[in-house]
Amino acid sequence: MQIGIVGLPFSGKSTLFQTITKSHFDPAALGKAEAHHAVVKVPDARLDECSRIFSPKRTVNATIEFVDVVGLKKGETGSTQFTTNFLSNVKTNDALVQVVRLFANDAVPHPDGTIDAQRDIDSFETEFILSDLAVVENRVERLKKQVMKSGDELGKRELPVLEKCKHILDSATPLREHDFSKEELQLLKTYQLLSIKPMLIALNLDESQRDQADSLRKKVAELKEGKHTKVVSFFGKIEMEMSELADEEASVFMQEYGITESALDTLIRESYAMLGLQSFFTVGEDECRAWTIRRGMTAQEAAGVIHSDFFAKFIRAEVVHYDDFIAHGGSFAKAKxxxxxxxxxKEYIVKDGDIISIRHG
Ligand SMILES: Nc1nc2c(ncn2[C@@H]2O[C@H](COP(=O)(O)OP(=O)(O)OP(=O)(O)O)[C@@H](O)[C@H]2O)c(=O)[nH]1
Ligand SMILES: [Mg+2]
Structure with a gap:
């Protein structure tokens, strides 16, 4: 599962990437052609609490991978150029975080000269929709011929789905805001369409905009939020500085600024949820661990995530939800x-936050 960080030049992508991945690269390398990948722990207060209760030898968080997607450059004419190279770098991601710049900084001017979140978001939207339309139209034409000639079965199933996409894209809406069945999504997968990817819009604010943070976010959210589009805000520069502090210092700093939870923790968790992912836990004195599953997975499938043998030899799952476990003093005996x-x-649908122990043969 991979999340691509995209955005206009100088919007703060690399700043965000370095902060959430706690990595550093040479500033001279910023904006270079090669993309940066990193695996990030998904913060989870519930897992932390389990670790406090069991004091295990190790605690293992769920993880997701982030990529700083490079390749978007200001063209000769001054406007940003969405090259095919850039678009193909975007295609390989499962979901996107779009960094939108709201901070002013004369040292690094916005490529379009002014700060305008809506314009920036719309420019991405338009490019994605146009790119998808080209793919879809091209394919529809070919399939029509193929189906007529040979009665191609797969083609017959694909054609109506692609025509549905074309219809949506023609009305200038991104595909992610429409419902597709599991089968339809499966058929569309090979096309790596851009506007179908879940999108988290991350507004990059400056320290001085602290008081307006909420209203700025709401304004954009009202216009842009949807089924698979969410809007969050963060403070690129301070968050980056904070990530360089030791944990203790960071918490003093957070108190001073009145930050209750790091915006980046929220952003990572939102990204995880956006991918349709959730966690169940296994706990004990050896290890407390969050395991990643897709929403809707059964107990047997979840067992298979731990070990393929557990899937094959699944007997039963012992389950207690984290909230119930805590409500009963963090004690299995009391919960029982x-x-x-x-x-x-095996058919039980696992819930986010279930604590599970698999009985197997
Ligand atoms: N004032 C202010 N400056 C910021 C903030 N976030 C990023 N910057 C500055 O903006 C510049 C660009 O930030 P990057 O993170 O490199 O932006 P980018 O989107 O990766 O840029 P490219 O990779 O060149 O497209 C850097 O000089 C940052 O220090 C912010 O929240 N406030
Ligand atoms: Mg960069």
């Missing part, structure tokens, strides 16, 4: 007594 600890069969 209260009847919130249960045995579930």
């Amino acid at each position: 007594e209260a009847g919130v600890w249960r045995l579930e069969g």
